[in-house]
Amino acid sequence: xDSLILRTGVRLLLPLMxxxxxxxxxxxxxxxxxxxxxxxxxxxxxALHALxxxxxxxxxxxxxxxxxxxGTGLLIGILPGFLGAFSGEPYMTAQWLGALGTPVLxxxxxxxxxxxxxxxxxxxxxxxxxx
Numbered sequence: 001x002d003s004l005i006l007r008t009g010v011r012l013l014l015p016l017m018x019x020x021x022x023x024x025x026x027x028x029x030x031x032x033x034x035x036x037x038x039x040x041x042x043x044x045x046x047a048l049h050a051l052x053x054x055x056x057x058x059x060x061x062x063x064x065x066x067x068x069x070x071g072t073g074l075l076i077g078i079l080p081g082f083l084g085a086f087s088g089e090p091y092m093t094a095q096w097l098g099a100l101g102t103p104v105l106x107x108x109x110x111x112x113x114x115x116x117x118x119x120x121x122x123x124x125x126x127x128x129x130x131x
Contacts, residue, residue: 003052006048007052007053010049013045013048014045014046014049017044017048018045021040021042021111023038024038024041025038025111028107034107035107035108035109035110035111035113035114036110036114038107039110039114039115042111042114042115043114046058046061046062046115046119047118047119049061050126054126055122058119058122058123059123066116066117066119066120067120068116069112069116070112070113070120072112072116073109073111073114073115074109076105076108076112077108077109077110077113078109079105080092080102080105080106080109081102083095084102092106
């Protein structure tokens, strides 16, 4: 798609969408939101960038394969659950170290899984359209 309006709008909106997605991620522990919704907002921002500038531009901006983001998020989401198990509690029991706790790490993992999965799908679907 070759639209000056879309490219200009995406340049302005992408940083705002990324900031808003992080805001939603951090506030999600006390109110609705969190890793899933924040990840969706982030992925939509990058999908709009791919729509405006092409999949190659999105890959260049990310610098990491979306499947690697997904795998890293899965690892970050699973590992905090074991901290509760190591202290004699059931798996996924929240453990707190000051203000940072395992629920925050789990939400970050969910955020990365959602971003990686959506961007892998977008990348695959848009790359097939280019061929």
